[in-house]
Amino acid sequence: MLTPEHQLHAIWLCFEIPRAGGRLLETGTEDFLKLKSSGKLGNVPVIVVLTKYDMLIGRIERNLDETSANGLNDKAIKEVVKNKAEAELQNTCIGPLKQFAGPDIPYVTISTEADYKQTLVHLIEITESRVGRYSAPEAAVMTSIAQRVHPGLKIKASIEVGKKRYWKALGSCPMFKNRSMWDCLRVLHIDIVDVWNFRDPHKYLHSQEFRTMMMNMVDKIEVGPATNPTKTMAFGLSMVGTIAAIVSALAGPAAPIVVPIAVGAVLAVWAYDVYQISHAVLQRFMAYIIHLTLVLQTLYLISESQELTRRAIKLAVNCYIESPMSGEANTRIQDYDDQLTIVDRMDSDALDKIVEVMQFYSIDEAQMSKLREKPHVDLPDEPWS
Structure with missing residues (x-):
């Protein structure tokens, strides 16, 4: 019993x-x-x-x-x-x-x-x-997955699900063997999106268009050490200000929001290759996990539990790209230490780095209160492009 x-x-x-x-x-x-x-x-x-x-x-x-x-x-x-x-x-x-x-x-x-x-x-x-x-x-x-009030708990759930389901698998699990990197990213994408439990009846977050937006974002990462490793990370309320400004500028019904969704040539080379663990691949997987999670956090703040539209998703992507957060997240990944072997790094340092970056950019209650001061806007649906 x-x-x-x-x-x-x-x-x-x-x-x-x-x-x-x-x-x-x-x-x-x-x-x-x-x-x-x-x-x-x-x-x-x-x-x-x-x-x-x-x-x-x-x-x-x-x-x-x-x-x-x-x-x-x-x-x-x-x-x-x-x-x-x-x-x-x-x-x-x-x-x-x-x-x-x-x-x-x-x-x-x-x-x-x-x-x-x-x-x-x-x-x-x-x-x-x-x-x-x-x-x-x-x-x-x-x-944490079921609730739609606290984005910080969504970040926490993303970390817990990632640790259990796929982060370590990137280094050694046969589930990725002989598969293209696009297939591997598809697994990550589904799990991360499901944690956030959006009202997404049209499955926009699982669409090819949204996946391509994320791939393009990851493709911009420069593999190797950052050009300015001593750069000071300044976050504070910068994301709050960026969201408020972009929402004010783009959330009206006038012009469609434009986000490039064409697959780049460089992306096609690495995304469709058979998965082979390397420093470059590892950085891109880290970037995908981090960028997707932080884009979804931004969408969470913008959508305010409404049914998702393509306009809301493109607005969230624009907010994130234009914020200091996206560039700083890339810098943190590029600063990632290269002292250990690939497998050791995946089992320890890489996991710690993913958690560190996601927690650093998790929106807290003070920032949430600031964002709630922005006027409510309607986000009607519109085509991807």
């Missing part, structure tokens, strides 16, 4: 935040929480989700007396409101929860309103953390 943790990965127990003096828990919920605290639910993590946090904040702001706000600026007033909200939550929600469930059940306050999207990110982070702690590692990866 399967235990609960083999059937469930996590439980979200959702409650609307009651008014002061209101009752949070019904009898049936109290019984459920007692089952959890007694251990009868096994290791299945339970996360209490307190909804409509924006309404609590709004109610406290409306009832804030002048004495509390006297002489305070807007930032200080928001802090007062937040503290009062936390105090009310402790009285109406957290106290009753601890009484029936014990101290170890985490809780999250959330709102789906635009100004509170960071609360959803927090919920996803806690869920992924708890699932990773109490379930098989694969369950935590699937949690």
Whole structure:
């Protein structure tokens, strides 16, 4: 017989935040929480989700007396409101929860309103953390793949899937033997795209046109040491500014977005050769993994969970190419150390370098908040060219 943790990965127990003096828990919920605290639910993590946090904040702001706000600026007033909200939550929600469930059940306050999207990110982070702690590692990866709120967890899932499925295989696995490099890249492409779980009913991200865009991007890499290995990497909010500027310029309905999708002559030479591990091939595989992941991160930020269009995809590719990120990623790959043998490097240094670059350019919550300030734009479909 399967235990609960083999059937469930996590439980979200959702409650609307009651008014002061209101009752949070019904009898049936109290019984459920007692089952959890007694251990009868096994290791299945339970996360209490307190909804409509924006309404609590709004109610406290409306009832804030002048004495509390006297002489305070807007930032200080928001802090007062937040503290009062936390105090009310402790009285109406957290106290009753601890009484029936014990101290170890985490809780999250959330709102789906635009100004509170960071609360959803927090919920996803806690869920992924708890699932990773109490379930098989694969369950935590699937949690990251399923969610469409937190791009940083998509990067993390891409790394975990890559480590398990294909990164080491590039160096030694017979699955690539006697196959063209285009076939090898197809395997990488499918796995990476699937991790991001876009709303892509037309399979645009699996199309030949998008694959060719990525191949052209990789083909620009100069194999060998970088021309300026001492170059300082300056990222910060540069990607945020680039996305905001390009979206403003190109997201309107006027002119189609142009991205070259013709296969170059050099690309045709190496992409269709039979796979043979070498320094040049290794760098190109690293570049494909890194560039595709970061393009998809950019698309994630632009598309905002909408159904994908070819215009949105081309906009993401343009944003990435025009940003400092793409050139810096190439430089980091070109700076890659050539001291070890090919196989040793694939088993250690190359894997570490892929992880390092992907994590370095992962968009964090502060950058996400900055990007949310950009106006929403419609991205209607249009031909690839």
